[in-house]
Amino acid sequence: MNMIVCIKQVIDPEAPPSSFKIDPSANKVVPPQGVSPVIDPYAEYGVEAALKIKDAKGGKITAISLGTNQSRDIVKKPLAMGADELVLLEDEAFDGGDSYSTAYALAMAIKKIGEYDIIFCGREASDWNAGQVGSGISEILGLPGVTLARKIDITDGKARVERVTDEGYEVIEVSLPCLITVSNEIGEPRYPTIKGIMAAKKKEPIIWKPADIGVEASKIGAAGRHTKLLKLFQPVRGGKCEIIEGESPEEAAANLALKLREDKVL
Amino acid sequence: MAEYKGVMILGEAKEGKLATIATELLSGGRKLADDLGQELSALLIGSGISGLAKEAIAFGADKAYVVDDPLLQDYQTDSFVFVTEKVVKQVMPQILLLGQTSIGRDLAPRLAFRLNTAASLGCLELAIDPQSKLLLQTKPVYGGNAQAVFTCPSFPQIATVRAKAMTPLEPDQSRKGEVITVDAALDPSAIRTKVLEKVAEKVEGIKLEDAGVVVSGGRGIGSAEGFKQLEELAKVLKGAVGATRPPCDNGWMPAGAQIGLTGKIVAPDLYIAVALSGSSQHMSGCSGSKTIVAINKDPEANIFREARFGIVGDWKKTLPAFTDKLKELLAQ
Numbered sequence: 001m002n003m004i005v006c007i008k009q010v011i012d013p014e015a016p017p018s019s020f021k022i023d024p025s026a027n028k029v030v031p032p033q034g035v036s037p038v039i040d041p042y043a044e045y046g047v048e049a050a051l052k053i054k055d056a057k058g059g060k061i062t063a064i065s066l067g068t069n070q071s072r073d074i075v076k077k078p079l080a081m082g083a084d085e086l087v088l089l090e091d092e093a094f095d096g097g098d099s100y101s102t103a104y105a106l107a108m109a110i111k112k113i114g115e116y117d118i119i120f121c122g123r124e125a126s127d128w129n130a131g132q133v134g135s136g137i138s139e140i141l142g143l144p145g146v147t148l149a150r151k152i153d154i155t156d157g158k159a160r161v162e163r164v165t166d167e168g169y170e171v172i173e174v175s176l177p178c179l180i181t182v183s184n185e186i187g188e189p190r191y192p193t194i195k196g197i198m199a200a201k202k203k204e205p206i207i208w209k210p211a212d213i214g215v216e217a218s219k220i221g222a223a224g225r226h227t228k229l230l231k232l233f234q235p236v237r238g239g240k241c242e243i244i245e246g247e248s249p250e251e252a253a254a255n256l257a258l259k260l261r262e263d264k265v266l
Numbered sequence: 267m268a269e270y271k272g273v274m275i276l277g278e279a280k281e282g283k284l285a286t287i288a289t290e291l292l293s294g295g296r297k298l299a300d301d302l303g304q305e306l307s308a309l310l311i312g313s314g315i316s317g318l319a320k321e322a323i324a325f326g327a328d329k330a331y332v333v334d335d336p337l338l339q340d341y342q343t344d345s346f347v348f349v350t351e352k353v354v355k356q357v358m359p360q361i362l363l364l365g366q367t368s369i370g371r372d373l374a375p376r377l378a379f380r381l382n383t384a385a386s387l388g389c390l391e392l393a394i395d396p397q398s399k400l401l402l403q404t405k406p407v408y409g410g411n412a413q414a415v416f417t418c419p420s421f422p423q424i425a426t427v428r429a430k431a432m433t434p435l436e437p438d439q440s441r442k443g444e445v446i447t448v449d450a451a452l453d454p455s456a457i458r459t460k461v462l463e464k465v466a467e468k469v470e471g472i473k474l475e476d477a478g479v480v481v482s483g484g485r486g487i488g489s490a491e492g493f494k495q496l497e498e499l500a501k502v503l504k505g506a507v508g509a510t511r512p513p514c515d516n517g518w519m520p521a522g523a524q525i526g527l528t529g530k531i532v533a534p535d536l537y538i539a540v541a542l543s544g545s546s547q548h549m550s551g552c553s554g555s556k557t558i559v560a561i562n563k564d565p566e567a568n569i570f571r572e573a574r575f576g577i578v579g580d581w582k583k584t585l586p587a588f589t590d591k592l593k594e595l596l597a598q
Contacts, residue, residue, distance in 0.1 A: 168467035
């Protein structure tokens with residue numbers, strides 16, 4: 001089973017909200033000081049999904065990441081978790097893209113990799129929460145796709161995917177090759193082992209430039225955007241909280257109940 | 267060349283009726299269509315769903331396009347993309363709105379790529395830019411830490427809208443509209459997936475999304491047993507229990523109880539936040555609540571910036587007394 005997982009380096013979404021700053025004149029997020037970037041958590045669920053299949057059936061996992069200033073220690077995490085290869089699409093020309101230019105570049109790189117049975121993506125990335133790259137890659141490569149997966153079984157050359165729905169889940173059968181986007185319900189990604197970390201240290205990533213994957217310059221990075229970001233802002237919350245007091249915690253609690261009754265909240 | 271004109275919404279069905287999200291989209295779509303001085307249409311796709319057309323018109327549509335075919339019984343990416351693409355090419359709407367549901371989230375991006383346009387997923391607000399007349403699509407990004415306004419210069423402009431972001435109009439049964447039937451003309455062999463099973467997970471008591479009161483707990487609750495106390499309060503108030511992400515990750519609460527950007531979105535009359543800090547990612551799932559009440563021992567916790575009333579203190583001491591007092595007051 002040949003698997004490809006699309007990953008991404010992002011600002012740590014678990015960093016405290018107070019550390020989150022934007023530069024409104026540039027419509028950009030200012031990377032927080034002293035907070036190390038991480039692999040996008042949803043992409044890690046994708047890595048975990050691929051590793052579960054590798055555990056059961058064997059196979060090869062190639063992780064692929066697009067961006068500039070990618071810290072080797074961070075983007076090598078899938079290797080440390082158990083992936084086999086890492087491809088980095090690293091060039092300033094890829095910068096400033098949206099889901100459309102990113103999906104296009106990733107799809108072209110996947111074409112170059114050539115052999116694959118399943119491509120995994122996170123259901124969305126924790127930075128722009130766009131949720132479109134996976135669907136885009138499947139559309140560009142003409143593959144069937146299943147989104148929002150929480151469990152995947154491979155039988156007789158087909159994937160059976162439990163897909164999260166608003167009511168519960170559904171079981172979808174899809175032929176291979178296919179693309180699957182993975183949701184958090186798949187379960188916690190494994191921690192890298194010491195052995196994995198050592199192996200990842202020795203492994204050099206493969207670096208591809210735009211010319212290596214045969215992309216048209218007008219379709220990647222900022223030039224290839226289909227959307228325009230007009231404004232990026234932090235919503236202002238002006239709520240004024242009335243703190244209810246009491247002689248004891250119990251009394252404060254009773255006062256709160258009375259207050260809610262008084263104000264006809266209840 | 268024909269011109270793109272009008273607003274179209276995809277009307278999902280639920281239990282033989284128009285889903286709530288569809289009525290919300292009709293309300294939001296009505297406003298956009300009126301601002302543009304154009305028509306609002308509803309696209310209804312499924313099997314045995316032609317009865318929904320009248321309902322869609324009552325909720326604000328000028329036209330309803332009905333694609334009724336046994337092959338469309340279940341949502342499948344390939345069949346729904348095919349049908350939607352066909353209708354969009356025929357009708358040529360400027361704007362296409364879908365719900366941020368398991369269907370909309372799958373269909374919208376795939377369709378946007380197919381039609382070589384773009385989509386924004388999970389929008390909170392939609393408006394028409396007075397100058398460019400383009401759709402301003404506002405959505406949370408960075409896990410709710412920020413919001414972004416996007417435009418898309420190509421048509422149709424596609425957006426999915428989060429639940430409860432818009433308020434449905436009162437249905438007007440006397441409203442007149444046109445119903446147009448479209449032949450699906452599906453080739454079954456072009457559907458590359460098969461739905462083997464659909465499982466509805468049962469919820470005990472009141473559904474989180476429908477509850478008037480939600481009692482929600484965070485990491486500070488500390489255990490599954492702790493959540494029992496929240497359940498007791500919820501029972502007194504005839505409400506439902508929710509949680510932030512850590513209690514769900516730790517297995518104290520089922521994943522379906524998670525409220526936030528990566529979980530459910532609720533907008534109850536009363537939201538009682540117990541031992542949760544109020545992270546952006548959580549707040550984006552409950553900030554539409556009418557009144558937020560916070561119990562937290564950290565006076566600096568972000569939740570106090572969001573709440574109307576609060577107690578600074580240990581929930582283990584305050585919550586039982588709060589529940590008892592409410593029981594007493596509600597019995598009077």
